[in-house]
Amino acid sequence: MRWSPERSLAAFTVPGAAVLAAALALAAPQNDRLWDSLNRTLPAPADPRVVVVGIDAASLRDYGRIGSWPRDLYSQALRTLNEAGVSAIGVNVLLSDPAVGDDRLRAVFSRPNVVLATAPGDPDLPPRPGWTSPTGVSALNISSDGVVRHFQTAYPAQDAGLVPSFARQVAVAAGRSVPLDDTPRLLRYRSPDPQHLPAMSFRDVVNGNVRYGDLQGKVVILGLTADGLGGPAVRDISGQDVPAVQMQARAVSSLLDAPFVQLHWSVLLLLGVACAVGAVLARGLWGFALAALPLALAVPLWLENVLLPGTTLSLCAIVGTALVMAERWWNLRNLGMRDPLTGFGNRVAFTRAVEQRWQGRQDRPLGLVLVDLSGFRKVNDAYGRAAGDDLLRDLSARIGQHRRRGDLLFRWGPDEFAVLLDNAGPQELASITQRIQASLDELSFRDVPLRASVGAARTGPEIGSPTELVEAASRSRYRVKYQRLQRG
Known part of the structure; x- marks a missing residue:
């Protein structure tokens, strides 16, 4: 080749x-930017299985701040939802502070299809009289740019191993089998449903002003949706601020759908x-x-x-x-600077190499070996250029066998080659020259007679320039060629 x-x-x-x-x-x-683009461009449709019941501004006007509410409001709301036949309810409101009326919530907060939210770092609610509903950490993965792209089915807790997330517990309550792990999962972006409001009003649910058909068999997430009243909001991939309860609803929908495979x-x-x-x-x-x-x-x-x-x-x-x-x-x-046939440097490369090494010739003497091949043109004439190329590759391979570390090889002309020796002593130069000559004496090509002549020279007091080094090696080569001709 x-x-x-x-x-x-x-x-x-x-x-x-x-x-x-x-x-x-x-x-x-992870390719978050690419997946953001795909999530926005190819959003999942609005999920009819999940309904958000929002504690909106109207509910707060009627009932006051959440912390001052009578706990019976939750009991009334959950009773309405259960009568409507919902499959699971997630209460994404932190009820960590004991309050009057906690004992009256025993019936609604002890059902397996009701999930209570807990704060990160506080996986278990303080003891309540008879509350046995499952709990989950109300947490979302907020990226460094403030966008929620991922969620988890479990989060590590000090001295507690992995504790389930709120979204996972709601999905389990709805009948989906979801393993506990802390691997981030991609949150599906949902396109808004123009036919329905993003959330039912908590006030309407408490008062029973809802159609049971809109709730039957649904998964309900209850949480704060009011703006400007301390309600938790996070940014989604569209750049909009979204109530945390809406993001939890998306997390639940993501778990109810077939999971993404990474x-x-x-x-x-x-x-x-x-x-x-x-x-x-x-x-x-x-x-x-x-x-x-x-x-x-x-x-x-x-x-x-x-x-x-x-x-x-x-x-x-x-x-x-x-x-x-x-x-x-x-x-x-x-x-x-390179011969494409043999891979050796050309005469331009030789000139640059000699100039670069010439200044250090006192400490590291330079040796130059010149090789001339007689009969090359006859091979080209008799068998064609391809045969001549094969011959030159064979010749260059034989020369390359005697190259030492630091030596450089050059194609000097059509049938001439040069070896620039680094730090060459007189005996070493003579030995390399003899080995190259012996190797090339074995060179042949079919019936065409071939003869290689090898000459060498070394820098010394009598060599004052690179040109004189080349002339000395050329004279040595001509002497060898003449002597071989005289011997026949």
Whole structure:
């Protein structure tokens, strides 16, 4: 196979792309911005299974601040909801302070389909007379930019291991089996339902002014929705402030739906490496097409509830493409200094190498070996240029076998080669010259007679410039060539 500078770097770019892609895949397994865009662009429809009962401004005007309410209001509201035939009720109001009337809530707060919210860090309510309903931590995962994108089915608590979240407990009360784990889950964005209000009024539920048909079989989340009255609000991916009870309702809906599947880290690592290496091997604009492919695949996979980190995989392909661009820049930079057939440097490269090393010749003497091949043109004439190329590759391989660490190889002319020796002593220079000559004496090509002449010179007091070093090596080569001709 013909040598080319471009292919010579594949041994570095392919493993380099694999390592960089693996590091990128492990460092960025989440693509929150991409998933935000998909969540907004392809929202889930409004969930008719979940109903929010909001403690709105009208309810607060009628009953005053939540902390001063008679607890019987909750009893009346839950009694109405149970009579309507709801499947589960989540009370997202913190009832952590004991109050008069707690004992009268025993009946409604002891039902298995009623879930009570607790504050983070306080997983269990203070003892209440006979309250046995399940409890859950009312918490949401707020990102560093203040947006709620994820939630969990359990949160770690000091000396208590994992405690269930409020949304998980409500989903369980509604009949869904949900495991306890602290892995963040993506919160589905829901498009508003123009046919219904975002929440029923708590006041209407207390007074029984609701249609039971709107509640039968539904999951009800009860919480504060009033604006500007201390009600907890968080920001969703659309940038709007949303009451926390609405976000809890979305979390419950997410648990009632089929869960999103996130790729295992090993699968993501393999895909990232495949994208990067594929971009290196594809080369050119195909690398950019490969970078666009994961982003395009993220859409249909999202519709199938699979979270593909398309941005990360696209960046892996871009890394591979960038290495291809760097490789081509390097090749272009060195194109004028390298022989594409043998991989040796050309005469321009030889001139630069000698100039760079010339100043240190006192401490590290330079040696120069020149090789001339007689009969090369006859091979080209008799068997064609391809045969001549094969001969030159064979010759360069034989010369390269005698190269030491620090030595440089050059193609001096069509059938001439040079070896620039680093820190060459007289005996070492003679030994290398003899070994190269012996190796090339065995060179042959079919019926064409070939003869290689090898000459050498070394820097010393009599050599004052690189030109004089080349002339001395050339004279040595001509002497060898003449002597071999005289011997027949």
